[in-house]
Amino acid sequence: MKEYAARNDSKFLKRRLYQEPDDPVGTIHRDPFQRDRDRILHSRAFRRMMHKTQIFNANKGDHYRNRLTHTLEVSQIARSIGKDLGLNDELVEAIALGHDVGHTPFGHIGERTLGKILMDGIDLRDKKICVIHEDFKHNFQSLRVVDTLESRCEKYMGINLTFATREGILKHTKCIKKKTEKPYLYGASLNLSDIDLEAPSITLEGQTVAIADEIAQCTHDLEDGVRSGIIGFNELLKQPLVKDCMERYGIEPNRHSDAPAYETRSFIIKHLVGFLISDVDKTSRKKIDAYIEKTSKKDGDYLFTESCITFSDEVDKKRTKLQKWVNNKIIRSEEISISDSKSEYFIRQMFKAFYQHPLELPDYVLKRYCRLSENIKDFNRDLLDDDMIEKMQYDSLFIRLIADHIGGMTDQYASRTYKKLYYPDYI
Template sequence: MALRPRRAPRDLPGGQPDTRCRPSPVTSTRDLSNEHVGAAVGCARAPGSVSIRADLEAREAEYLAPYAARSRDSQGRLRAESEDPIRPAFQRDRDRIVHSKAFRRLKHKTQVFFAPTGDHYRTRLTHTLEVSQIARTVAKVLRLNDELTEAIALGHDLGHTPFGHAGESVLNALMPGGFSHYEQSLRIVDVLEQERRGLNLTWEVRDGIAKHSKGKDGAPIGIRPSLRAATLEGQVARVADLVAYVNHDIDDAARAGVLNTADLPDEAVEVLGRSSSERIGTLVADVVERTLETRPDIELRMSDEVLAALLDLRTFLFDAVYENQVATAEFKKAEGILGGLWERVRQEPEAFLDLRTVREEGIDAASRDFLAGMTDRFAVGLYERLFIPKPWARTTRL
């Protein structure tokens, strides 16, 4: 899905910064949706007739590094809208993502282990929160825009399927042209949320979401400019995603008995550390230190030794966990569930699918949106309702 930036005018005639207040169109607190909660109605002003939002934007300009993205310099949104009286653009995007239905569904979507019964296994939601924490830590030290970084991190996996990467593989095989979760994430924020109005996020957040994925072999840094996020904040979120999942998936696999931490590659452990905390600390410190060495022409960097150790751990995880027969045995069943649902919902599109999508984009797109949006338990429950016979209950006369 193409990213179409739209830059709103930011300066007044004569080149002076536009600090005029742009009041929200709402007229009372009853008009505020969830993502507006806490925002003042009208146009609150600080001394000097500058809006609260403009004051926050001025603080950004004063504190952030020259290479950081600034809210008031955003390339804009797909649809023009009034600015919030309090929140800068990237903070507003972060709030919209947190209050979205797709974000709430992440708590019931698989990270690695299907429908884990233990309380401490990661879900797609806890993974997202860990990515956000790591990304914000790096962004703060580099004096990047941490609200932009956080918005990208929180939105990067909204398009993930039920049953983790197994679900993505099923939809990739079923969908003409294939399926990728990052493209679906962008579709969710652009189209599907808010009854097909989308979240209307800024170009910078959308760009970061669209370019976060690395796959099995992709590097977190050092990639071609056309493939990496346009902002350093988006590039930080991409690195944080890999740092988070490599470490927490080791924890979960060890907890599940799928691997023993003693089996981790010795060289990687020697470089990064034995515990998850040590490894994350080493990785974050290395990214920050190597990146700061590139000033003033800043570029996100990692040392060769640390990057190699991180990629070794990822390769180990694919061999020992993600593609392990024991760990993925249940995913064969998950593939059957999604395959069965794909066929069934297409037989009765009026009962299951969004008919507007069917009319405008075809039944394949509507089926993809429906299945990709499911949680694990919703998919299992719907499959049981459609395919599993219910026990016959004989009624008796009174």
């Protein structure tokens, strides 16, 4: 590894929320970020991503990406960049595998819907309910998942990851709201000590995952859009970034067919990934060198306060234009509009049901509420009398836990839950 890579022996980067030995008795030696990666891989939230929408839901077909395959592609791209730049491969992989564990069912519409509910509430006859004036953002939720919602022992909540992994997961996308230019609000439910929400990740590994996520979205969502027919292949060929890529690699589409073969589409997308990785690598080397020349180490660590893993200005302008074009084509399509509308309705109705009738929630959610609010360890449903339920409905913790429960659902489980809540048993 290069001198600017995150070090496995860094006391600042490897510290955890709860102190634990580096190598517990009876285990083989593993570096701290390797342990993080393994804990994420074995988490329930990681497995659930297999059944969460990326762009198109599972009914669309077997070859469309889901949240898990997207995560694996981000990991591959990030590791390719990180290995070439001499970064800490295990930290790169840990951040990449954990970056989206806080995503909701049904893609980004789930995130937006839960955010609106928590911030603005839901209409119920003559009043608004569920207003706690907090946000729901998937990168913050990913941190909440690994810090409190997953578990590995009885002593504490969460899977106790290192600071570097936690900070990288949070920083894989922006932490500042465009409208207010202030950080997203999560109340006191997150430990954000030593994390500057307005700055990029302090490790190059965290910055690498952030840009790998952008590359994956730009290229792989584009491929799914072309496969679906929402994006026309001939339209794609007119995009400036695609033109540059084809010229660089000498790619010529089949001009004797109105329907280019899958191999041709795949060939272009594959090279577009390589084209963007190459640009990031070339640009980042210069920025890293320039940063190191003007800074000094802190306790042997390089802590980066500027974005050093970036695209070149020219490529970034074209990539941004391509990404915006892809998003508009897909999001504004009839198919995605219908899917998003149904998904928003499902989530709102489930939230309303759980709020009005808390006993419809599973035991583990109710038990969690009782433990956190009342310090009740021996939970049973008899505790939830009318007075307790009324108290819960005015408690922001309870409302946040409903959001956690719905946000953790897979597409299929959310659909089944909606049917169970609202469909008569004889249908």
